[in-house]
Amino acid sequence: MTVSERQASPGVVAGWGGISTLAVEHESEDLERVTRHVPLTRGLGRSYGDSSLPPPGEPVVAASPRADRLLAFDDETGDLTAEAGYSLYDLWDTFLPRGWFTPVSPGTQFVTLGGMVAADVHGKNHHREGSIGRHVQSLRIRVASGDIVTCSRQQEPDLFRATIGGMGLTGHILEVTLRLVRIPSPWIYGQTHRVSGIDEFIRVLHAARDEWPFTMGWIDCLAQGRALGRGVMFAGRWATPDEAPRRPPRRLPRPTVPVTCPSWVMGQTVARVFNACYYRLHPARPRPRIFHPEAFFYPLDAIRHWNRLYGRRGFTQYQCVLPESGGAALMHELLERMARFGAASFLCVIKDCGPQGEGILSFPMPGVLVALDLPMRDNTQQVVDSLNEFVAAAGGRIYLAKDALSRAEHFRAMEPRLAEFEAIRRRWDPEGRIRSAQSVRLFGDRP
Amino acid sequence: MNVVLLGATKGIGRAVARLLALRGDRLVLLGRDPEDLGRSAADLDVRAGRSVVAATVPCDLADPAGFEPALAAAAAALGRIDAVIVTAADFATQEALEADLERCRSLLTINFAHTVVFCEHARRFLLPHGGTLCVVSSVAGDRGRKPVVLYGASKAGLSAYLEGLDHRYRSAGLKVVCIKPGFVKTSMTAGLRPPPFAGEPAQVARDIVRAIDRGTPVVYTPWPWRFVMHVIRRLPRGVMRRVGF
Numbered sequence: 001m002t003v004s005e006r007q008a009s010p011g012v013v014a015g016w017g018g019i020s021t022l023a024v025e026h027e028s029e030d031l032e033r034v035t036r037h038v039p040l041t042r043g044l045g046r047s048y049g050d051s052s053l054p055p056p057g058e059p060v061v062a063a064s065p066r067a068d069r070l071l072a073f074d075d076e077t078g079d080l081t082a083e084a085g086y087s088l089y090d091l092w093d094t095f096l097p098r099g100w101f102t103p104v105s106p107g108t109q110f111v112t113l114g115g116m117v118a119a120d121v122h123g124k125n126h127h128r129e130g131s132i133g134r135h136v137q138s139l140r141i142r143v144a145s146g147d148i149v150t151c152s153r154q155q156e157p158d159l160f161r162a163t164i165g166g167m168g169l170t171g172h173i174l175e176v177t178l179r180l181v182r183i184p185s186p187w188i189y190g191q192t193h194r195v196s197g198i199d200e201f202i203r204v205l206h207a208a209r210d211e212w213p214f215t216m217g218w219i220d221c222l223a224q225g226r227a228l229g230r231g232v233m234f235a236g237r238w239a240t241p242d243e244a245p246r247r248p249p250r251r252l253p254r255p256t257v258p259v260t261c262p263s264w265v266m267g268q269t270v271a272r273v274f275n276a277c278y279y280r281l282h283p284a285r286p287r288p289r290i291f292h293p294e295a296f297f298y299p300l301d302a303i304r305h306w307n308r309l310y311g312r313r314g315f316t317q318y319q320c321v322l323p324e325s326g327g328a329a330l331m332h333e334l335l336e337r338m339a340r341f342g343a344a345s346f347l348c349v350i351k352d353c354g355p356q357g358e359g360i361l362s363f364p365m366p367g368v369l370v371a372l373d374l375p376m377r378d379n380t381q382q383v384v385d386s387l388n389e390f391v392a393a394a395g396g397r398i399y400l401a402k403d404a405l406s407r408a409e410h411f412r413a414m415e416p417r418l419a420e421f422e423a424i425r426r427r428w429d430p431e432g433r434i435r436s437a438q439s440v441r442l443f444g445d446r447p
Numbered sequence: 448m449n450v451v452l453l454g455a456t457k458g459i460g461r462a463v464a465r466l467l468a469l470r471g472d473r474l475v476l477l478g479r480d481p482e483d484l485g486r487s488a489a490d491l492d493v494r495a496g497r498s499v500v501a502a503t504v505p506c507d508l509a510d511p512a513g514f515e516p517a518l519a520a521a522a523a524a525l526g527r528i529d530a531v532i533v534t535a536a537d538f539a540t541q542e543a544l545e546a547d548l549e550r551c552r553s554l555l556t557i558n559f560a561h562t563v564v565f566c567e568h569a570r571r572f573l574l575p576h577g578g579t580l581c582v583v584s585s586v587a588g589d590r591g592r593k594p595v596v597l598y599g600a601s602k603a604g605l606s607a608y609l610e611g612l613d614h615r616y617r618s619a620g621l622k623v624v625c626i627k628p629g630f631v632k633t634s635m636t637a638g639l640r641p642p643p644f645a646g647e648p649a650q651v652a653r654d655i656v657r658a659i660d661r662g663t664p665v666v667y668t669p670w671p672w673r674f675v676m677h678v679i680r681r682l683p684r685g686v687m688r689r690v691g692f
């Protein structure tokens with residue numbers, strides 16, 4: 001069980017980046033009970049910003065992680081019905097040994113099914129499998145009126161499409177039916193290699209599309225000039241039974257960061273050293289090998305509470321997708337803007353995105369996705385504003401699950417889909433009861 | 448092992464049931480909400496990858512008339528009962544109980560009198576062939592303390608009963624296991640500030656299953672509570688009167 005992976009202290013509800021509000025989490029096995037009369041439900045709080053926080057002044061948010069029962073599994077189709085608080089960590093234990101896995105996984109396993117659907121999460125295989133919404137068969141939702149509604153592609157399709165990627169704003173997800181995929185073995189066959197700059201990176205990512213179901217790049221965003229956008233390319237697929245080790249993968253140890261660190265820990269100097277070492281650690285040419293699946297999918301889960309490394313002020317992540325049509329030029333410009341602000345970071349990731357999913361506000365679209373951790377500094381708001389202006393002009397968009405600082409006008413400029421979403425939302429919630437701190441900030445909901 | 452659980456729908460009981468299901472024990476779930484019991488049964492079956500729950504039977508600790516029939520139904524479904532595990536109990540803060548004496552009466556009745564009566568029925572089902580009766584009491588029963596005067600008293604009574612029962616029937620083949628959890632993060636304690644050594648249900652469940660397998664009469668869990676309570680049991684009354692815990 002993963003309940004311990006949360007880090008709530010009573011009376012405070014916080015996002016993963018550290019932004020917090022005074023409120024109480026009502027957590028219970030009985031999610032149906034605790035979702036009555038509350039504005040929002042949250043999962044394991046792995047969204048970075050304020051998506052999972054109740055609006056200011058609302059004292060209570062429902063929390064799902066104790067609602068973690070499996071209700072049905074069909075081992076012909078792979079359809080799993082579970083309560084919304086069931087986590088990927090648990091899913092791993094139950095289904096990996098039986099040859100089943102989630103079709104789409106974000107970069108951490110400490111997420112709930114409800115949180116995955118609400119953010120319509122994407123994984124390293126977005127170019128192949130799309131985001132999680134594509135694999136969701138149906139949802140059971142408590143809507144604003146208090147009624148419980150089952151929706152799917154056939155039944156209340158509008159509510160279904162609005163809820164996938166709807167950041168919890170259409171109602172409280174109680175149960176999810178997700179189609180799992182069969183895997184040939186629980187191990188990963190993959191390769192890593194260094195990439196010398198951003199142009200090459202985009203080329204390599206595109207070239208890998210057909211061969212590799214899982215791809216991802218890490219960028220050393222402190223490297224400048226010719227080395228701008230240099231980094232490490234990761235590619236993988238499930239290993240065949242012949243390639244895989246006989247033994248099942250054991251859980252990796254997870255040391256914890258016990259206390260909140262001083263802010264220099266994640267400062268420029270340390271980042272420079274770390275990035276240079278990390279870059280050189282990887283081979284120049286691809287060398288295929290077998291990866292432990294936990295190390296491949298969830299490298300950051302290796303350290304519990306790693307967010308404490310960022311100190312008291314915490315951090316945010318800037319994650320956007322830039323349209324394919326803009327080519328590598330857009331990436332150049334984005335990286336240079338970041339460099340100008342000295343917004344150095346350990347973690348800068350790029351991914352290749354495939355077609356947009358059916359969720360109305362679903363984040364990914366064809367193009368290159370960039371995610372960059374930003375320690376909170378005095379100029380972080382400026383950095384985010386500047387990046388947002390650029391992304392809006394380029395026809396890209398940001399990922400709400402990571403956002404803490406964007407301004408409503410920038411969000412609106414990036415989201416022509418907002419009107420359709422809001423129309424459906426109003427139909428199900430005419431009084432505007434379901435809200436989050438983020439929806440007050442970005443969607444114009446009443447506080 | 449054929450196990451009957453009362454209280455497996457939530458918290459510690461849910462975690463214990465999952466461990467038993469995964470290792471292949473056959474289970475009967477007793478509880479007060481039939482529909483909810485069905486969902487827990489489905490959870491255990493899906494997690495185990497096969498049918499492990501032989502039956503679910505309605506049984507409310509508030510209604511002692513139902514105890515015997517429920518246990519009889521469980522015995523019929525299992526053939527023979529090897530262990531009965533009781534994790535069900537009521538909890539309320541001292542303030543809430545002081546403010547509402549009807550609530551107080553019902554908690555004392557459920558946690559002590561009715562739990563004991565349930566155990567008396569369970570004893571009769573277990574004794575003929577031997578078996579284990581495992582009941583979750585609490586560290587709150589070890590010492591009269593300011594924040595848990597009433598709830599603690601119900602658990603003190605329960606712990607004393609379980610000790611006596613163990614002495615009386617161990618030689619006849621009935622092993623009685625009294626579990627004394629410290630603070631565990633479950634819905635029961637949601638909203639309370641976790642003290643040091645607060646435990647997780649999964650961790651406590653591992654200790655409970657081990658205690659049942661070994662027939663250990665008293666187990667503190669998580670383990671540091673054994674030492675914490677060792678000290679607290681020996682504190683002079685004058686000290687206990689002054690401190691807040």
Ligand SMILES: Cc1cc2nc3c(=O)[nH]c(=O)nc-3n(C[C@H](O)[C@H](O)[C@H](O)COP(=O)(O)OP(=O)(O)OC[C@H]3O[C@@H](n4cnc5c(N)ncnc54)[C@H](O)[C@@H]3O)c2cc1C
Binds near residue numbers: 045048112169172
């Ligand atoms: C290390 C790390 C790596 C990550 N990598 C990726 C990645 O690769 N791809 C990606 O897409 N995301 C990634 N994320 C983000 C994460 O997957 C999402 O934020 C996800 O939504 C978190 O799930 P959660 O259960 O913690 O939900 P929370 O953070 O608690 O909530 C997220 C949103 O979902 C809503 N929500 C949660 N549960 C419910 C419910 N039952 N009913 C209605 N609404 C609900 C909340 O209201 C909120 O708006 C990463 C996060 C971390 C910390």
Ligand SMILES: NC(=O)c1ccc[n+]([C@@H]2O[C@H](COP(=O)([O-])OP(=O)(O)OC[C@H]3O[C@@H](n4cnc5c(N)ncnc54)[C@H](OP(=O)(O)O)[C@@H]3O)[C@@H](O)[C@H]2O)c1
Binds near residue numbers: 453455629630
């Ligand atoms: N959590 C702690 O810190 C802690 C510490 C010391 C001791 N304990 C003891 O540990 C045991 C388990 O606690 P927990 O934290 O797991 O509690 P919990 O999460 O609240 O679960 C209690 C369980 O008891 C059942 N139950 C309650 N009243 C019942 C009744 N009248 N009839 C039948 N079933 C009933 C509940 O069933 P429903 O689903 O029907 O509600 C639920 O399954 C209890 O004996 C408790 O006193 C707990």
